[in-house]
Amino acid sequence: MSVGLEHYLVLSAVLFCIGLYGVLAKRNAVVILMCIEIMLNAVNIALVAFSRYVVPMFLTGQIFAIFVIVVAAAEAAVGIAIIITIYRRRESVDVDKFDLMKW
């Protein structure tokens, strides 16, 4: 059976769910950020696969993927700045100890 759209979509779903599990279950904030990157990459695979198999003559899916990559880069920069700022004050990147907005 030759590889088609469904294979890429199922692979994308598997990667997305692995990333989701990491985001929900991990305590290290840097690892959570890495898992968010996995989820964004999974979405990109789905977008590019749709672009390849559904509308091969238009590149809309690839352009969406480019925008997702740009937003992911901005998110990584701001997220890591926030994590390092909190680490300076709390000496920890454990999200269970990030309770300064809890009352």
Added chain:
Amino acid sequence: MFNIIFWILAAVTVGAALAVVILRDVFRAALSLILLFLAIAVMYITLYADFLAVVQILIYVGAISILIIVAIMLTREVWHGSPPGKLRIPALVVSLVLLGIMVFTVVSTNWETSGEPPLQPTTAAIGTSLFGGGGFILPVEITAVLLLAAVLGAIVLMREK
């Protein structure tokens, strides 16, 4: 040929993603994340997205992984590792249920795929639709503002008081 490459890439990506989630050593997790990014870049080539593959290598493998490794070094959390939190079992259940729903939906939907050959090379076409008239020029301008805001925000956050 593409079939074999796809299955190898699928095994590498899923294995690397599982390693990111399972490994307790944060630095090794970051290295397997880089492997995942590289495998996804190769996967873009199998999908005839050559420009996107290069962008993936430049931005993810080149920039974001360096940022993440710098963050790991600066926070000195390598020694503590990344233990799973209290929500491990509920998180596993939620992600498995979501995976089941998504796989069921993907498999049971009758996708209308087009048999046309894909456009290649894609760089000129992507440039035309990003910057040409009637394309995505407004989102591109907004993206510039977003990047400026992100850079300023990161600088303001990191500045010593």
